[in-house]
Amino acid sequence: MSYFAPETEEHLTAIGLKRGRMPYFASRSAPMGAVGPSVVTATFYNFHPGLVARSIPAAWELADPATITAARYAAVDATLRRMLGADGLESPEVAEAAEIARKAAEACTVQGRALAAGHLDLEWPVEPRTVLWHAITILREHRGDGHVLLLLDAELDGLEALVSYTATGNGFVTPFAKKSRGWSDEEWAAAVARLRERGILDADGALTADGAALRARIEDDTNRLGAGPYRTIGADATARLGELGRGLARQVVAAGAFPDGVFARSR
Numbered sequence: 084m085s086y087f088a089p090e091t092e093e094h095l096t097a098i099g100l101k102r103g104r105m106p107y108f109a110s111r112s113a114p115m116g117a118v119g120p121s122v123v124t125a126t127f128y129n130f131h132p133g134l135v136a137r138s139i140p141a142a143w144e145l146a147d148p149a150t151i152t153a154a155r156y157a158a159v160d161a162t163l164r165r166m167l168g169a170d171g172l173e174s175p176e177v178a179e180a181a182e183i184a185r186k187a188a189e190a191c192t193v194q195g196r197a198l199a200a201g202h203l204d205l206e207w208p209v210e211p212r213t214v215l216w217h218a219i220t221i222l223r224e225h226r227g228d229g230h231v232l233l234l235l236d237a238e239l240d241g242l243e244a245l246v247s248y249t250a251t252g253n254g255f256v257t258p259f260a261k262k263s264r265g266w267s268d269e270e271w272a273a274a275v276a277r278l279r280e281r282g283i284l285d286a287d288g289a290l291t292a293d294g295a296a297l298r299a300r301i302e303d304d305t306n307r308l309g310a311g312p313y314r315t316i317g318a319d320a321t322a323r324l325g326e327l328g329r330g331l332a333r334q335v336v337a338a339g340a341f342p343d344g345v346f347a348r349s350r
Contacts, residue, residue, distance in 0.1 A: 084166075084340045085159050085216070086111075094158035099145040101138075108135060109142035110155040114201030117143040126198050128231050129241040134265030152205065156213055163212045166338040167331075172212050180327040181211040183320050184218035190315035191221055196228035219328075222312060229308035233301050242266055242274045247283055250290045251298050252347045259345050 085091050086107055095106035112123045120136040127135070142151070164172060171177065185207070193200035202221045208214050234244045245264060248254045255263070261271055278284040283294035290298065313321040 084335050085162055087341055088162040090158040090161040094154045098150055098154045100142055105138040105142050108138040109151050113148035113151040114205055115197060116148055129245040129264055131265030156208060159216050160213055166335045176327050177215060178211040180324060181215035183324045184215055187312040187316050188218040188221040190312040191225040196225055198224035199228050226309035230305040233304050237297060237301055243278055246274045247278060247298055256347055
């Protein structure tokens, strides 16, 4: 949600960052410290290295990671205030979801999970709404770190991972995927050709049966690697968090969290 919110750019440019992609790359990687572009490319995985290098490490010369992180959380608070309203921010549902999600997030392991580890080292916010956002960000990065390991195991580089996932119809639409991740038409076409040679895509660029099975296996194994925090809190708490999360997600989507032309229709 926060990556599409205008409040994010407003708060991060107010501390000196440049408009465009810099607020995204700097705010998401800041919990790891003033890392270089290779670290951001490695952990974010499906972005063009050249796109990353236009923002990192230049961002650290404009604002330090701690200042960027503080501005990021101020932007999150402002975004939630706009999307949920005063009543939603103080609702029992937000407080309950925050409590459950925090317990799950605190159960995340850090071995091999750089982005999750960076966020786990941050101090917890005070307000339930930002506690909830922080917790689900840790859980999201924890899952994503494991996902990257499985993409490497499947021998899918960042662009091939993006192309093959887009072909499932569950992610970004192709034009947005190319533009937002910084890949040219030629680079995208070359990745499609490589995936065809491996039998992952067919002549029309759709997933083959083997390709669909590969993507399904990666998702299943990602869920398996990311299941530890939910085992810790138990099945009932996990189900309740899902119920609360779906309700809040519907609210922010209805409030216009995501622009048109970003996600595939099935998403």
